[in-house]
Amino acid sequence: MLSCKQITEKSSAYVDGELSLGQRLQYRLHLMMCHHCRTFINNFNAVAVMLRRAHKAKSHDVEVKRLCQHISSLPRD
Amino acid sequence: MSIDTAKEAALLPALKQQDEQSFNQLVGMYYGAMIGLARSMVGDAIADEVVQEAWVSVYRALPRFEGRSSLKTWILRITANEARTRLRKESRTIAVEGLSPGGDGVLTGRFADDGHWTIPPSTWHEDSPDTLLTSTEMRDCIELTMGRLPELQQAVFVLKDLEDYGFEEICNILQISASNARVLLHRARISLFGKIEHFQDSGEC
Structure with a gap:
């Protein structure tokens, strides 16, 4: 039986799909029985989603344009 | 084939000829990933310069790109190398942290x-x-x-x-x-x- 502490330690392996079938079943069994750990894993998952949204929302148009101008000013080999 | 891979394959012949328009397209595709990586390694202050240096290296090396990894992976590797070089110049290094206990x-x-x-x-x-x-x-x-x-x-x-x-x-x-x-x-x-x-x-x- 996994402890709550172990659930947090293995959370990356779990969300990245790196646990064996047996380990995954044990993990899910614990989640079914423990609402604290369900809350933990939901929040843990939300972190990457949030950061990805914030990351993708950024526009780099100005920098890209400037960089292209710089490259085109370079002497050709 | 992912969208990026398909786009890369379409652009590659022109890129190898150092075609400027295709290169600009490439910059647009991967700038975000490169600046993200560069910032994570050298910090905000010099990330722009690292990315600029990396693009110059990419531009010069493109004719010799052998396709052993995806273009994007190759470009990010050049970026990471550029970041390390820069850190070395400033006598900073990136420590691969020891895997000390209590990491959580x-x-x-x-x-x-x-x-x-x-x-x-x-x-x-x-x-x-x-x-x-x-x-x-x-x-x-x-x-x-x-x-x-x-x-x-x-x-x-x-x-x-x-x-x-x-x-x-x-x-x-x-x-x-x-x-x-x-x-x-x-x-x-x-x-x-x-x-x-x-x-x-x-x-x-």
């Missing part, structure tokens, strides 16, 4: 001896990531926290969770072992989790 930092002290929660996680006010992110303070706080993570933790997190790379490619780009990459990623995620939880509970960063 922010969660230390939240469990009883039997491994049960003593300070359980709080339910976040808004459980949808979209709603959570609407607060500017929260966004700023996340950026600040990201910026404070040790360099390689940031780099692995950026590549895995923001750019969707697999561990094999991450190891190729950053030249670290797969087991190190996994430990660094987990630490980064736990730190970010802890910070967001703290923000949710206290409204402060």
Whole structure:
């Protein structure tokens, strides 16, 4: 039986799909029985989603344009 | 074939001839990933310069690109190398942190001896990531926290969770072992989790 502490330690392996079938079943069994750990894993998952949204929302148009101008000013080999 | 791979394949012949228009398209496709990686390794102040240097190297090396990895992986590897070179010049180095115990930092002290929660996680006010992110303070706080993570933790997190790379490619780009990459990623995620939880509970960063 996994402890709550172990659930947090293995959370990356779990969300990245790196646990064996047996380990995954044990993990899910614990989640079914423990609402604290369900809350933990939901929040843990939300972190990457949030950061990805914030990351993708950024526009780099100005920098890209400037960089292209710089490259085109370079002497050709 | 992913969209990026298809676009790369279409652009490659012209890129190898150093065709400027195709190159500009390439810059548009991967600038975001490169600046994200560069910032994670050298910080905001000099990331722009690192990316600029990296693009110059990419431009010069393109005719010799052999296609052993995807173009994007190759470009990010050049970026990571450029970042390291820059750090060396400034006599800074990136430490591959030792895999010291107690890596789950922010969660230390939240469990009883039997491994049960003593300070359980709080339910976040808004459980949808979209709603959570609407607060500017929260966004700023996340950026600040990201910026404070040790360099390689940031780099692995950026590549895995923001750019969707697999561990094999991450190891190729950053030249670290797969087991190190996994430990660094987990630490980064736990730190970010802890910070967001703290923000949710206290409204402060």
